[in-house]
Amino acid sequence: MGFRLPRIVKSKPSLKRTLSSSETSVVPKGHFAVYVGEAEKKRFVVPISFLKHPLFQNLLSLAQEEYGFNHPMGALTIPCSEEAFLDLTCSLESS
Numbered sequence: 001m002g003f004r005l006p007r008i009v010k011s012k013p014s015l016k017r018t019l020s021s022s023e024t025s026v027v028p029k030g031h032f033a034v035y036v037g038e039a040e041k042k043r044f045v046v047p048i049s050f051l052k053h054p055l056f057q058n059l060l061s062l063a064q065e066e067y068g069f070n071h072p073m074g075a076l077t078i079p080c081s082e083e084a085f086l087d088l089t090c091s092l093e094s095s
Contacts, residue, residue: 034056035077041074046089053092059085 027033030048034039050056059078066079078085 014016035075036080037082038079041077042082044085044089050089050092053095057087059088086092 027045031045031062032048035043035045049062059080060076062080063076063078067077
């Protein structure tokens with residue numbers, strides 16, 4: 001029987017995971033909130049500059065195919081694992 005240890009990712013200030021219990025914290029100017037995850041959705045606040053990057057646009061296309069314009073969380077929901085999302089956003093931040 002195997003187990004998986006979560007990776008520790010040191011994220012830059014431009015990518016924030018909201019930790020409020022209400023999940024309705026204020027989104028700073030120049031950012032937007034997305035929900036990410038397969039079973040449990042987690043809320044992240046990301047910079048608007050990600051919208052112009054082709055890799056992030058691919059995620060948006062997946063979200064449109066999966067949910068259309070009726071997102072179950074009431075906000076943009078991205079259908080990928082949290083780990084894949086963090087990998088992508090970290091690479092976008094470093095470029």
